[in-house]
């Protein structure tokens with residue numbers, strides 16, 4: 001459905017993307033994961049045919065996206081930063097897009113607006129970042145495209161709306177829609193994607209199944225015990241990687257199965273077991289060694 005081959009773009013100043021190669025299969029939800037400035041938006045702009053590559057090419061539904069625009073009506077796109085037409089309200093903007101897309105998408109549009117719970121009659125200049133993001137999501141989904149390309153779709157959405165968004169993606173996926181979705185948040189990608197590419201400093205460092213990425217991920221767990229003696233006993237258990245100890249608390253890091261940890265925690269009367277908020281750094285550090293190479 002989508003193939004990105006050797007895509008290279010060097011910006012003045014040396015940044016850009018280098019030899020980016022991956023393919024998205026029909027019907028899958030494909031994540032595009034990387035820290036800020038890694039090259040996600042640059043790659044996506046090339047995919048959508050808005051930038052001319054220095055080298056390489058993008059083939060989407062059989063079209064070279066830089067040279068041919070005929071793929072556009074069959075694709076939905078949510079840019080990282082949406083440029084709206086000033087002076088319109090949400091509905092006006094969506095109707096304008098629908099005319100360009102050349103399909104009657106009014107019924108689907110109304111359903112999406114209801115799901116995302118916002119007043120689309122609000123003038124765009126008065127909309128919050130989250131509301132604008134919702135208008136952009138409706139625009140990307142409403143014409144039932146075969147592929148939906150989303151650049152950081154949940155930025156600006158509150159947790160409840162992030163959940164609604166995930167439901168929408170899964171419903172569309174069940175109908176056979178293909179997705180390419182960029183994010184810098186692994187948990188977000190984890191809930192929806194089948195596979196993901198990881199990009200860092202303009203280069204793809206891994207393309208893996210989500211299950212594989214999950215099992216590679218190292219998690220930090222904070223445990224609290226009834227008494228410091230229990231914490232001591234737990235910290236001496238076989239096969240645990242203890243990161244920190246303080247009184248009746250112990251932090252460990254785990255990758256893969258949790259069963260050993262849970263067994264040891266139970267036998268030492270653990271009171272609570274909390275996954276520590278994982279920073280992006282923690283996730284990415286697992287994928288790179290110091291030279292930035294994939295392990």
Ligand SMILES: Nc1ncnc2c1ncn2[C@@H]1O[C@H](COP(=O)(O)OP(=O)(O)OP(=O)(O)O)[C@@H](O)[C@H]1O
Nearest residue numbers: 011012015016035036037038039040041042043184
């Ligand atoms: N038009 C441009 N001219 C010069 N440099 C650019 C241009 N567009 C992007 N860059 C640089 O290229 C790098 C990749 O940017 P890009 O926006 O693709 O990253 P990103 O992965 O989408 O990041 P974020 O998560 O912050 O949106 C950055 O260092 C950025 O400053």
